[in-house]
Amino acid sequence: MLIVLVSFTLSMTQSIDGFVFEHESERKRFARLIEEFRCPQCVNTNLAGSDAPIAQDLRRTIFSLMREGKSDQEIRNYLRERYGDFILFKPRFTPGTWALWGTPIVLLLIATWFLMGIREKRNAITLDLNDIQRVKEISGIH
Amino acid sequence: MERRLKTRLLLVTPLIGFGILVFFLGIGFRLGKHNVHPSAMLNDPFPEFSSVTLLDDEAITRQDLIGTFRLVNVWASWCTACIEEHNLLLELARSGTISIIGINYRDQVQDAKMWLYERGNPYETVVVDAQGEICVDLGVYGAPESFLVDAEGIIRAKQVGVLTRTAWMEEFQPWLEVKAE
Amino acid sequence: MIPELGHFSAFLGLMSAVGIALFGFFGANQHRASWVDMSIRLTKVQVAVLALSFLLLILAFLEDDFSVLYVANNSNTALPWYYKIAGVWGAHEGSFLLWTLVTAVWTVLVATRARHIPLKLHGYVLGTLGVLSFMFLAFLLFSSNPFERLVPNVPIQGADLNPVLQDIGQIIHPPMLYIGYVGFGVTFAFGIAALATGKIDSAWARWVRPWVNVAWLFLTIGIVLGSWWAYYELGWGGWWFWDPVENASFMPWLAGTALIHSLSATEKRGAFKNWTILLTFLTFTLVLMGAFLVRSGVLSSVHAFAVDPQRGLILLTIFILVAGGSLVLYAFRAHTLNTQVQYWGVSRELLLLINNALLVVALFTILLGTLYPLGHEWFVGGEEKLSVGEPYFNAMFVPIMLLLSFALAIAPISRWKHTPMRLVLNVLIFLGGSAVVALLLPWILADGVHLGVSCAVALAIWIIVTHAIACYRQRKALTLGFIGMSVAHVGFAIAVIGVAVVSVYTESKDARLEIGESIEVSGTQFELVSVQQTESQNFIGERARFDFGFQQSLYPERRYYPIREQITHEAAIAPGIFKDRYITFAGPMDDNTWGVQIQNKPFQRWIWFGAVVAGIAALIAMLDKRYRRLSQRDLETKYPE
Secondary structure, three states: OOOOOOOOOOOOOOOOOOOOOOOHHHHHHHHHHHOOEEOOOOOOOEHHHOOOHHHHHHHHHHHHHHHOOOOHHHHHHHHHHHHOHHHEOOOOOOHHHHHHHHHHHHHHHHHHHHHHHHHHHHHHOOOOHHHHHHHHHHHOOO | OHHHHHHHHHHHHHHHHHHHHHHHHHHHHHHOOOOOOOOOOOOOEOOOOEEEEOOOOOEEEHHHHOOOOEEEEEEOOOOOOHHHHHHHHHHHHHOOOOEEEEEEEOOOHHHHHHHHHHHOOOOOEEEEEOOOHHHHHHOOOOOOEEEEEOOOOEEEEEEEOOOOHHHHHHHHHHHHHHHHO | OHHHHHHHHHHHHHHHHHHHHHHHHHHHHHOOHHHHHHHHHHHHHHHHHHHHHHHHHHHHHHOOOOOEHHHHHHOOOOOOHHHHHHHOOOOHHHHHHHHHHHHHHHHHHHHHHOOOOOHHHHHHHHHHHHHHHHHHHHHHHHHOOOOOEOOOOOOOOOOOOOHHHOOHHHHHHHHHHHHHHHHHHHHHHHHHHHHHHOOOOHHHHHHHHHHHHHHHHHHHHHHHHHHHHHHHHOOOOOOOOOOHHHHHHHHHHHHHHHHHHHHHHHHHHOOOHHHHHHHHHHHHHHHHHHHHHHHHOOOOOOOOOOOOHHHHHHHHHHHHHHHHHHHHHHHHHHHHHOOOOOOOOOOHHHHHHHHHHHHHHHHHHHHHHHHHHHHHHHHHOOOOOOOOOHHHHHHHHHHHHHHHHHHHHHHHHOOOOOOOHHHHHHHHHHHHHHHHHHHHHHHHHOOOOOHHHHHHHHHHHHHHHHHHHHHHHOHHHOOHHHHHHHHHHHHHHHHHHHHHHHHHHOEEEEEEEOOOOEEEEOOEEEEEEEEEEEEOOOOEEEEEEEEEOOOEEEOOEEEEEOOOOEEEEEOEEEOOOOEEEEEEEEEEOOOOOEEEEEEEEEOHHHHHHHHHHHHHHHHHHHOOHHHHHHHHHHHHHHOOO
């Protein structure tokens, strides 16, 4: 919620559906799932944070799919078949997203390698150029 | 010498990174102008459904749509943007260009009937989708939204939001010409 | 007349910017004190004319002068006076005028408060700031003029300010953020000046550090305010969304944080000079990129300003000129600053490098996640769009922050050059103790054990303990700099605890209640006592009363604004040190019941409290004696020009 909001076509408002859950774990699973999907009609809001009609429908759909005993993955697939990858806030691991998931790890490896390199160099070179200069000056060699 | 080259390379790296960044911002800038919604359902069969019609409360299923090209239009009486495309729909219906099926999305039956009465009815039939189930199956973003369904019941074109004349001419009309040939 | 005067005033600001830049650069280049003095004088002129311009726009808002397009679009006669003023920065044009004014204020401060630095450096810094100011003002005047008239059809009523913006948050959040953003323009100018003079040493670092601290303080406060505002205003208890625009403000913050750390090594050891310079550029580059993203409509966001491609193009050009230009300068000049500094083992230098590496990796990950959908769309074609959101950012960001926390805990006992292993092993012992406390936490919260939360909390407690010990050991020779560092790190730890606990242990229940019914959330009964109709000038709604605990009541509200056909949920919050109770009211459901969501959010306040503590720490560190004393001495002995 940073910079000023102006083109606020659909307000991000909160969602209350009054679903009745049998277990606490079911409630938590539902809460987690509706945060994973994008509200298709809204701007950058997940299903949990939108009151758009389609968001309400999708929440109800997810709820009934859960009731039918569908797994998380099946629910994701169900929505993806209808709305495309666009609806998944957590992109699938596909050739198109390798760079997305892989780059941070590669960056961490590069950073580690870089830090190790620096340490080795410091260990190996006990005399740097200034020291050599000083030794030369002290011993009178030019 | 080699060491100097390495240092030089290291100093130029940020500039190269910056170049890549600008490239992506630039293409983002160009893409931003024609923001299209992905059409996951394109070339997929229209989903199965069973509901009732708005005006005479008769049972209707997917079977009833098959057989000819149809324009399936999602609308509601509460949808202000739907008014914008209404004239185009009326025109298409009256000229007999295409048969239009309405999907009345999350609406009160009385309000919907009143709306059609006041503004004219372009629809051959209106399917009631009070709970939004058909629309979720169709991958609808919200009302209004339009689909072109061919004689085999395959979705051929799709417009999210108001169906403009341009969108009709560019995305929908060509399919009808193909049929005519 | 008044709007024209404002426009003209801004134009004078543009002219002074030209003067500031020319006199600054040539004064530095030719080493002429009188020219640099001229530049200094012009900064005062500039701040005066821009302040006048800004005041005149405020006046247009207060007088409801709807002949000004910008006023007509963002104000209304019914608006209270303070929201009229806040409306000045409620949209693109006015907020950018504020941005240029903030730039002028920073420039005049650098001009007058940094007279002790060498003439050459001072001139180049002012020259750079003048160029930035010029670009911003040119953009303002030629494509975003807030004084544009709406004649001859002057409306009798304005379009009103978005109800979401009618809030104390809108009054203070954007100015704080801009002060922070543009403050990094000052450090950017110092970076450019260092490359121009070819001189970067401990003294240079000491001159820059206070400026970085102030900019960072304001950016931190700005981000915290935004998060807190979203928390109570949007009505569902979210406090961070990884929205592109949020990311746009968070990336410079990460870069600025890295810069603060890198500067400490540059000051104390003369190390990482090139890297420090690069970070001053990177931070401001990210600020400009953020401005481009927010104001051009490249990324869709709830926060984005109205879209205008021409503006986007100009901002992209400014971005390329400023950021690209600085990096070209870097590529050609930076090697002259190269130095060799020795350190080995777990030295403070190494820890600072680890900190910088992790912050920069985090930053690039966020950048990648933010821009990836654009790149993907371009490569694959518009048919297959992709979304990158919260689950991705959390999965990437959280582990990096845990690694960072680990390095952070060792920081206070580390020494420059080399830290004896004995000291490192000593603090490792405390990690065990912290882990035990962290594992007790689930019992206190009466909930299941969550490994991630326990790890985070253990590390956070460990950080607090090691800093306390380090401060105690150094109690005889404690400097404000060291205290500032410790307090900042403790603030970070507090925020880590808050984030970890509230993310996992929040309990939320939706219910449909009849009057008199109650629901239990986290061991507390909440009773719906009554519902009242509410009405005001521009909205109608219902207000519920909930009783809970020992005679406590909360009054959440649902409002409907007919003019904009917008529904807002005014959540009711009972804040507490250890938990927030958060009630959202959804109004009537179909069957004589009322929809409600009740949340128990443990440790929510700790997130913002920790960040504010860190901000205050930046202020403490800035007051360290050495920044004043040494600058005086530098003036007399080091640079007798």
